Amino acid sequence: MNKKLFWSGFFILSMLVLFVVMLFGFGLAARFAPKVYLESYFPESVQGLAEGAAVKYKGVPVGKVDDIAIRGTDQQIRVSMSVDLDNFQGMDRRPLFADEKKFGAWLQEEIAKGLRCRLDYAGITGMRYIELDYFDQPGLPPEADPTKGVLLIPSAASPFKDIARSLNTSLERIARIRFEEISDNLVHSLADLNRLLANPDLRAAIESLHGMSANLEASSLVMKNVLTESRLTKIAEDTETSLAQIRSLTQRLNDELQRSNIGAGIAAFQQAAEAVRNTALFVESRQSGLDVLLERVDRALEAVRSAAETWENDPSSVVRGRRDGEFVAP
Amino acid sequence: MDRIGGEIRKILRQWMQLVEFFGQLGLDIRTDLRHPGRHRWRETLYYIDLCGRRSLGIVVLICGLMGFILALQGGLLIREYGGELFVADLVGFSLLKELGPLMVGMIATGRAGSAFAAEIGTMKVNEEVSALTTMGISPVRFLVVPKLLAMLIVLPLLAVAGDMAGLLGGLLIGVTYLDLPVSAYWGRTLQVLSPQVLTLGVLKCFVFAALITLIGCWRGFQADPDAQGVGRAATGAVVSSILLLVVADLFITLFYASIGC
Amino acid sequence: MENDAIIEVRDLTVGYDRRAVLEKINFTVKKGEIFCILGGSGCGKSTLLKHMIGLLPPFSGDVRLFGESMVYADDAARHRLMRRFGVTYQGGALFGSMTLLENVELPLAEYTGLSRAERRKVAAEKLAQVDLAGFEDYMPAEISGGMRKRAGLARALALDPEMLFFDEPSAGLDPITAAELDRLILKLRDQSGATIVVVTHDLDSVFAIADRIIMLSKQDKKIVAEGSPCDLRENADMLWVRNFLTRDGLSRR
Numbered sequence: 045m046n047k048k049l050f051w052s053g054f055f056i057l058s059m060l061v062l063f064v065v066m067l068f069g070f071g072l073a074a075r076f077a078p079k080v081y082l083e084s085y086f087p088e089s090v091q092g093l094a095e096g097a098a099v100k101y102k103g104v105p106v107g108k109v110d111d112i113a114i115r116g117t118d119q120q121i122r123v124s125m126s127v128d129l130d131n132f133q134g135m136d137r138r139p140l141f142a143d144e145k146k147f148g149a150w151l152q153e154e155i156a157k158g159l160r161c162r163l164d165y166a167g168i169t170g171m172r173y174i175e176l177d178y179f180d181q182p183g184l185p186p187e188a189d190p191t192k193g194v195l196l197i198p199s200a201a202s203p204f205k206d207i208a209r210s211l212n213t214s215l216e217r218i219a220r221i222r223f224e225e226i227s228d229n230l231v232h233s234l235a236d237l238n239r240l241l242a243n244p245d246l247r248a249a250i251e252s253l254h255g256m257s258a259n260l261e262a263s264s265l266v267m268k269n270v271l272t273e274s275r276l277t278k279i280a281e282d283t284e285t286s287l288a289q290i291r292s293l294t295q296r297l298n299d300e301l302q303r304s305n306i307g308a309g310i311a312a313f314q315q316a317a318e319a320v321r322n323t324a325l326f327v328e329s330r331q332s333g334l335d336v337l338l339e340r341v342d343r344a345l346e347a348v349r350s351a352a353e354t355w356e357n358d359p360s361s362v363v364r365g366r367r368d369g370e371f372v373a374p
Numbered sequence: 375m376d377r378i379g380g381e382i383r384k385i386l387r388q389w390m391q392l393v394e395f396f397g398q399l400g401l402d403i404r405t406d407l408r409h410p411g412r413h414r415w416r417e418t419l420y421y422i423d424l425c426g427r428r429s430l431g432i433v434v435l436i437c438g439l440m441g442f443i444l445a446l447q448g449g450l451l452i453r454e455y456g457g458e459l460f461v462a463d464l465v466g467f468s469l470l471k472e473l474g475p476l477m478v479g480m481i482a483t484g485r486a487g488s489a490f491a492a493e494i495g496t497m498k499v500n501e502e503v504s505a506l507t508t509m510g511i512s513p514v515r516f517l518v519v520p521k522l523l524a525m526l527i528v529l530p531l532l533a534v535a536g537d538m539a540g541l542l543g544g545l546l547i548g549v550t551y552l553d554l555p556v557s558a559y560w561g562r563t564l565q566v567l568s569p570q571v572l573t574l575g576v577l578k579c580f581v582f583a584a585l586i587t588l589i590g591c592w593r594g595f596q597a598d599p600d601a602q603g604v605g606r607a608a609t610g611a612v613v614s615s616i617l618l619l620v621v622a623d624l625f626i627t628l629f630y631a632s633i634g635c
Numbered sequence: 636m637e638n639d640a641i642i643e644v645r646d647l648t649v650g651y652d653r654r655a656v657l658e659k660i661n662f663t664v665k666k667g668e669i670f671c672i673l674g675g676s677g678c679g680k681s682t683l684l685k686h687m688i689g690l691l692p693p694f695s696g697d698v699r700l701f702g703e704s705m706v707y708a709d710d711a712a713r714h715r716l717m718r719r720f721g722v723t724y725q726g727g728a729l730f731g732s733m734t735l736l737e738n739v740e741l742p743l744a745e746y747t748g749l750s751r752a753e754r755r756k757v758a759a760e761k762l763a764q765v766d767l768a769g770f771e772d773y774m775p776a777e778i779s780g781g782m783r784k785r786a787g788l789a790r791a792l793a794l795d796p797e798m799l800f801f802d803e804p805s806a807g808l809d810p811i812t813a814a815e816l817d818r819l820i821l822k823l824r825d826q827s828g829a830t831i832v833v834v835t836h837d838l839d840s841v842f843a844i845a846d847r848i849i850m851l852s853k854q855d856k857k858i859v860a861e862g863s864p865c866d867l868r869e870n871a872d873m874l875w876v877r878n879f880l881t882r883d884g885l886s887r888r
Binding site for chain 1: 426534572
Binding site for chain 3: 383417500508509
């Protein structure tokens with residue numbers, strides 16, 4: 045009887061201990077760890093962010109998202125986060141911040157240095173997490189919400205949002221170029237040239253321009269000089285700058301996409317970007333037939349713009365694929 | 375026509391008796407709560423030993439194998455996509471939320487539910503239940519309450535043991551068949567599982583314990599007073615317990631879902 | 636003599652599943668009497684007993700013990716009545732998981748405020764009273780059928796009841812053991828003056844102990860004879876009764 049008593053008791057106690065150990069193993073201890081609460085406001089869509097999503101500081105998980113709500117007054121999304129202070133250690137490997145006050149002071153310093161939070165992708169599932177990191181862009185100013193005891197951190201635009209905005213600026217600059225004018229000018233120049241060549245009174249001129257008419261490349265080179273030296277110089281420069289910008293943006297976007305581990309699903313965008321780059325190269329190498337070229341540039345840019353808009357509105361479509369058909373590759 | 379009427383009356387009476395049974399149970403639990411000294415502690419201990427400690431081996435074995443099988447099945451599928459590590463999620467969640475408690479419930483049904491029905495059925499045949507009544511002792515308090523208390527204590531604990539065994543079974547497959555490092559698999563397990571998941575699973579066991587005990591005892595009390603009657607009662611207890619266990623599990627899961635867990 | 640009646644059965648109709656086994660039966664048992672209920676197999680003797688001790692509710696009629704109704708009493712009153720009588724079941728109905736001593740202790744633990752040591756002492760006394768001294772720590776499965784019945788009797792005696800019911804006390808016992816049990820019943824009545832009701836069909840036992848008997852008939856669903864056994868054997872109106880009591884005229888050689 046005593047033996048049975050002992051073993052029954054042993055069974056109950058050991059299982060209780062196991063239960064408690066498992067509870068703590070699964071993170072019960074974290075509930076009692078010192079915490080601070082942060083809030084941030086996002087003007088953009090937080091599609092893919094859920095309660096419980098990770099909050100990372102330079103990639104190190106330091107907390108989680110507690111609550112997501114919409115501030116009705118200006119439609120900004122309020123994201124409340126909790127951050128475990130134990131994750132920040134000093135040189136002696138002991139917790140750096142004893143309380144919320146110290147952390148708050150540190151946070152203000154870091155915000156001044158450029159610490160922002162932004163949305164980032166976690167893997168291929170379209171789920172997002174909050175990344176705390178230093179970004180060179182000013183970000184959105186910390187919206188004044190005089191809730192006491194809550195620390196505010198400004199949000200930075202997510203990588204896609206960021207790129208989409210820069211892209212838009214470039215596109216607008218390109219849009220200011222009057223391609224039709226260039227094209228018309230070109231056509232007129234060519235027509236003038238033809239007329240010049242066709243004029244029987246100018247046989248001498250024909251003779252002198254014989255080499256040029258024999259080689260279209262050469263003639264177009266001359267034409268480029270003519271055009272460059274003409275009032276189109278400024279426009280051409282603008283075009284080149286913009287195209288260079290697009291190239292660098294494309295490169296950045298590609299890097300960003302690779303960094304975000306989004307391998308598949310962006311073929312359409314890459315195709316479009318490739319087309320822009322090719323076109324840009326083509327423009328530089330072959331200035332002849334400029335009207336056709338410019339038309340292609342226009343189409344390529346249109347594709348990029350449409351892609352950018354799609355991502356801006358619905359970032360996870362990069363993974364899912366666009367809903368309304370494929371991008372039109374120029 | 376008369377036979378049909380008789381059958382209906384019989385079923386109706388059984389249901390009324392079931393309601394009475396619950397009423398008696400409530401009264402007796404109240405009595406035991408008011409006078410803890412009168413509770414049949416020794417019987418309680420006996421059933422803790424019978425249904426708990428002595429079931430530990432089979433629970434650990436079956437739940438361990440469940441973890442093993444889940445990891446194997448999940449691994450086969452998921453390794454095609456290079457997501458071997460997610461096997462830890464699969465094993466962890468399915469065991470803690472569902473399979474651990476359910477398997478423990480099934481084992482307890484087989485071991486305890488049938489034993490309760492047979493025991494009470496036999497006591498009924500031997501007029502021991504009548505003897506209790508004429509001694510003025512409620513058979514429910516004497517026979518059901520200790521079993522109920524024991525099961526309520528033991529089943530959640532068994533579920534904890536089963537969960538742990540299942541996780542270790544999954545780990546075994548993870549490190550051998552899927553070639554994952556122990557630290558990676560175990561780290562992932564600890565990372566994705568929360569105290570809440572474990573607790574919600576274990577809480578299910580309280581409902582299961584009550585179901586198994588009450589069905590087993592009820593079937594025992596309803597047993598026909600002959601040897602075959604006792605056998606039928608035991609079988610009936612197991613069958614209806616398993617059915618109700620799964621139905622209860624469904625409703626608990628729906629309830630959990632509705633409160634957002 | 637009516638005020639002597641300690642058990643009154645009035646217009647009692649009992650049965651199972653709406654099928655009446657006994658209809659509108661009336662009888663009384665006097666204080667200090669040994670009263671036997673006889674009848675053929677399946678005539679409802681045990682059913683009648685179960686109704687008298689309140690295990691089953693009758694279709695109609697009343698059973699009054701100590702002048703109080705068993706049928707209409709509330710739970711508390713019924714428990715109070717149950718405390719005052721003991722029942723010995725056919726197989727003893729001992730709890731298999733307890734020793735004999737613990738079995739006898741059980742009613743004491745439930746109803747008295749005695750300490751554990753006192754309970755054990757009383758229980759041991761009761762076991763000695765039924766000649767089971769020395770068997771206190773045996774489990775029911777370890778002893779013979781006759782001993783189990785006696786242990787059941789000891790448990791029924793635990794609270795010093797004023798009334799004892801026996802269900803087939805001699806069934807399944809050899810003649811010597813049965814006789815011992817009969818002797819025990821007589822001894823108990825003489826010692827404590829308890830009223831004893833026995834359901835049996837063992838004629839030897841009936842003639843040895845019964846002061847008065849009733850006989851139940853399966854066909855008529857009622858009492859067909861009432862009186863002392865010897866008187867009925869000689870003078871009963873019904874042939875069936877006389878045949879029953881003389882084992883159909885087949886006397887011992």
